[in-house]
Amino acid sequence: MSFLSIRNLSVRLKNGPPLLRRVSLDVAAGEVRGLVGESGAGKSMIGKAVLGILPPSVQITEGEIFLDGTDLLRLPPKESRRRIGASCALIPQDPLTALNPSHRIGPQITDRLVDILGWTRANADARARDLLAEVQIADPDRVLRSYPHELSGGMRQRILIASAFAAEPKLIVADEPTTALDVTVQKQILRLIAGMQARHGTALLFVTHDLGVVSKVCQRLSVLYSGLVVEDSTVPEFFASPSHAYSAALLAATPKYTDPDAGLHPVPEAVVNAVRAEVAAFDRGPAHG
Amino acid sequence: MLDARVLDGRSMVRRRVGVRLWLSALWLGVLCLGALLAPWIAPHDPLAQDLFLGRMPPIWVAGAEPGYWLGTDSLGRDVLSRLLHGARVALLVALAAGSITCLIGATLGLLAGFLRGWVDLVISRLIDIWMAFPPILFSILLIAVLGPSLTSIIIAIVVIDWTRFARVVRAEAMAQGAMDYVASARVAGRGRVGTMLREILPNVLPTIVVLLTLEMGIAVIVEAILSFVNLSISTDDPTWGGMISEGRTSIHQAWWVLVFPLIALFLTVLAFSQLGEGLKDRFDPVLR
Numbered sequence: 109m110s111f112l113s114i115r116n117l118s119v120r121l122k123n124g125p126p127l128l129r130r131v132s133l134d135v136a137a138g139e140v141r142g143l144v145g146e147s148g149a150g151k152s153m154i155g156k157a158v159l160g161i162l163p164p165s166v167q168i169t170e171g172e173i174f175l176d177g178t179d180l181l182r183l184p185p186k187e188s189r190r191r192i193g194a195s196c197a198l199i200p201q202d203p204l205t206a207l208n209p210s211h212r213i214g215p216q217i218t219d220r221l222v223d224i225l226g227w228t229r230a231n232a233d234a235r236a237r238d239l240l241a242e243v244q245i246a247d248p249d250r251v252l253r254s255y256p257h258e259l260s261g262g263m264r265q266r267i268l269i270a271s272a273f274a275a276e277p278k279l280i281v282a283d284e285p286t287t288a289l290d291v292t293v294q295k296q297i298l299r300l301i302a303g304m305q306a307r308h309g310t311a312l313l314f315v316t317h318d319l320g321v322v323s324k325v326c327q328r329l330s331v332l333y334s335g336l337v338v339e340d341s342t343v344p345e346f347f348a349s350p351s352h353a354y355s356a357a358l359l360a361a362t363p364k365y366t367d368p369d370a371g372l373h374p375v376p377e378a379v380v381n382a383v384r385a386e387v388a389a390f391d392r393g394p395a396h397g
Numbered sequence: 398m399l400d401a402r403v404l405d406g407r408s409m410v411r412r413r414v415g416v417r418l419w420l421s422a423l424w425l426g427v428l429c430l431g432a433l434l435a436p437w438i439a440p441h442d443p444l445a446q447d448l449f450l451g452r453m454p455p456i457w458v459a460g461a462e463p464g465y466w467l468g469t470d471s472l473g474r475d476v477l478s479r480l481l482h483g484a485r486v487a488l489l490v491a492l493a494a495g496s497i498t499c500l501i502g503a504t505l506g507l508l509a510g511f512l513r514g515w516v517d518l519v520i521s522r523l524i525d526i527w528m529a530f531p532p533i534l535f536s537i538l539l540i541a542v543l544g545p546s547l548t549s550i551i552i553a554i555v556v557i558d559w560t561r562f563a564r565v566v567r568a569e570a571m572a573q574g575a576m577d578y579v580a581s582a583r584v585a586g587r588g589r590v591g592t593m594l595r596e597i598l599p600n601v602l603p604t605i606v607v608l609l610t611l612e613m614g615i616a617v618i619v620e621a622i623l624s625f626v627n628l629s630i631s632t633d634d635p636t637w638g639g640m641i642s643e644g645r646t647s648i649h650q651a652w653w654v655l656v657f658p659l660i661a662l663f664l665t666v667l668a669f670s671q672l673g674e675g676l677k678d679r680f681d682p683v684l685r
Contacts, residue, residue, distance in 0.1 A: 156580075159580075159583075159584045160583070160584075161580045161583050161584060164513050164514060189583075189586050189588075190586060192584060192586065193584065193585050193586025194586070196584060197584060197585070198577075198580060198581050198584045200577035200578075200580065200581060201577065202577060205576045205577045205578065206576070206577035206578050206581060207578055208576075208578045208596055208599070208600070209600060210599035210600050210602075211599065216578075219595075220582070220585040220586075220587070223587070223591075224585055224586045224587060268581075271581075275585075
């Protein structure tokens, strides 16, 4: 079985509309899966459900999340927290709010290793220094003593990546890790994540709305529309011939840097209506699509 | 060429704040010393009456009596000595009421803002109900029930003002709770209490400090109001509010009886609020 396996996961706002509609997907050990979709399609919601950090206004109505063969949703909360903490990590979207402004960088990386995973202080400190060197930060000792506001956005994102890899997790959820960054920095960060992922053999759930990013980093991808998985294929397959009309239109809508005069191709209305009808049919139907 | 320090506004903010911080700390320090040492440094017994020395003006006004620096009231009691002894009451109320209010209010606010759910529901409704009571009437009622004493005043302030802390801290904790670093901490396996104390509290602390100093200023005023209407400690013991109340009746004959406690009150409340502003900037890592 894959390291992460999500089966028929449905999530809805309490007393509100569904946000995820029987989502199933697998991430094998060491594999990178992209989660693609428009804003509000439920991409981040999947990552949050896996990590157990869904907002309190949201509830899981059905489904299973198997992490290394164990269904997290059937475990007592404490035990599922422990398992998630031991084998998963998060690379958040916005580097500006993802580091605690009140603490220095060093303790933010090491305290979790020491307090929760029981490392010795010396080991954790050495680990933090090595990791910062690995994410190509020039002066690790100075950075470890800095407060977040003293560092640039790209620098902070590097630290978050280093911090995510600190405990050698088996799975990292990267929630749009490059969206908040400058385009020039994006490329470096992307290359960094891909390199770290390959070296450490970590499985990655990569949430993004940028198909260009998917083609560079991922091996498989799921395309979501309104919480419904409309496409699940390997990256080469997808870019050669997308199987769903909506994902084909999404691919066609990606601007081509090689042909800047080509103009933009928004997803045609007919395709949007078709996929909306599909979602509506799913909600009406006997819930087995 | 532009100086980098001119471009970086933070250094200028800090310099201005520094002066305010030190001036207010200085005033409060002098006041604390005066209050602590009042029995030894007060030139006269604050209760000793001498009807032959009634309404003596301050030392720099013609007709003053040597030894009575700020003059005497209508019963011949030394204004300076009474001010110093009054400061004991004012500061005691400020410290005790301020810190107890802060502890209760901030704890409830932090719990409500971070835990959300039914905890938040209960605490928020409690705050709403509480704030429907008119504060001054509520405090007079409380004192009437408890009987006028220093403890009653402190209890009244705590009972009425905890909502001030709870509301603000709750909102702030909520905003911090939505930050990604809180999510990261939860993913790493930090428990609820650990997350609250390690991740949220340090970021709410600057707000709590500002509120605490404001609350101390408010406590001084409330004590003055209550002693103004004779609901404080026994009328013999000097309090600033009581002095203002007595001075009011003789303002045309002896302005100093009214004016000096007013100045002391004004400066103290101002100093508390400015101290809060200054400390906030000291605590804030971005401005540090």
